[in-house]
Amino acid sequence: MTLDALRLEVPDILQEDAASLADLNEQLAEARLQPQEHALQQVLSLLFRLNRSAMTLLERQRALQSFSEEYRHYAAAYCAGVAPPILFVRFCAEIATGFKRLLLQILQGRQPSRPHLAWCLYMAQHFLAQSLLRHYQLYQEPPASLWRDSHLLYWLGEHQECLDEPVAAAFQPQPANTLRGLYQQMLLLALSNPFHLAEGESPLLFSALAPLASLARLLPWDVDDDAEGQTVDLTESQPCLAYDQAPEGDSHYLRRFELGALLVALHEPAPLQSALERQLLERVRHHWLGRQQRRHARSDHAGDCSLVVGLTAIHAQLLEHRPGHCAAQMLDTSPGGARLLCHADQGRLLPVGQLVLLLSSSATPTLALVRWRHLNVEGLHLGLRYLKGLPRPVWLRRAPSAQTHPGVLQSTPVQGGGWHHGLWLPNEQFVEEENLWLQLPNVHNQAALPLPAPNLATPLVARHPLKLA
Secondary structure, eight states: OOOOGGGSOOOOOOBOSOOOOTTHHHHHHHHHTSOHHHHHHHHHHHHHHHHTBOOOHHHHHHHHHHHHHHHHHHHGGGTTSOOOOHHHHHHHHHHHHHHHHHHHHHHHSSOOOHHHHHHHHHHHHHHHHHHHHHHHHTTBOOOHHHHHHHHHHHHHHHHTTOTTOOOOOOOSSOOOSSHHHHHHHHHHHHHTOGGGSOTTHHHHHHHHHTTTGGGSEEEEOOTTOOOSSEEEETTSSSSSOOTTOOOOSOGGGEEEEEOHHHHHHTTSOOTTSOHHHHHHHHHHGGGTTTOOOOSSOOEEEEEEEEEEESHHHHHHHHTTOOOOOEEEEEEEEETTEEEEEEOGGGGGGOOTTOEEEEEETTEEEEEEEEEEEEEETTEEEEEEEEOOSEEEEEEEESSTTSOOEEEEEEEEEOTTSOEEEEEEEETTSSOTTOEEEEEOTTOOOOEEEEOOOOSEEOSSEEEEEEOOO
């Protein structure tokens, strides 16, 4: 099998007459006056039509530059980790399609200059990277064609000696500034267990990888090489081969993903790197080498169950007030957690870090955190981490007779007697060391306590260790 540019996935030309671009900028300006969703729909329709129309190389290039500026405009609404609508994901994929078609036109011309070719390869790869990132941000599986085209663009850059040609592209989230770095940024993001990331962490990780990704190298593959690292097959529709997947393709298209220099650089001073970026990189780095260790062995355990979602609903359930439940199916379980399958529509209620109460007919209610999630054609897959201990409802007050706030007390027996207590509260409802009054059900007395720093926190809830008499 030979890799060549003709394998790039681009739509057929439906209109042989060249599209008129005379009023394109005017139409794009008018779209900006509409609400974001309507504007995106209008801009996407324009781009969809142009990508399927015959145009000269210069016309297509100018049009795509205009749409790149529109991308910057609309992407600004999602730069703070806000999840974009599916229309924006389609917009990214459609701009990538436009640059792939432009690339074919460049390659069919006479001796393109290396900077021009490098720029077009980079732009096509950038919008594929954006499509990948936004799929992960929405906890959706990227299409297989995305990886086929990404591998092919890397292959073309390798053979055209364009991999390390710097490209000035002021996009957000920040991409690497070469084709090699951008492609490896995508690989590292895909290897970082992206469906386990909390809301908003995918763009943050993508930006954190930008200055580091080009330090990695895809090296020729050698069957006798037993070094750590992943194997990339440039003919496959996946980022890397699974750890236990034997390479079956032509070794000419296999690469060993060497991360040695990158792993060293992670521990070097990086003044422009934020503390959050540093923590996130440290958290995901062990996934890059291909070994995902399980602390507990899992066993199949099919059966119906339900989830009480969120701290307020759990508090009501523990008081037997019967709040609404989310139906789910348990797929497997272990002493440390479980994997569930829910309806896809439940996704907005169940972000990574959500506190839930698992109810099943065969066990006592179990407090848990959503550890990861993945959306596919079967539905929404959830990974739960069990929080061992007895959950109890409590009320919190800022003064003995002030308004009550719900909380959940997690109490775990300690070997030799006594209990460990953890108080679950919504994030940022109270501040550290604030004096609170705590009351248990059927207990008239209230305990006064300063709220300690949390020992476990997610984007939604935090657990504060307590010492209760």
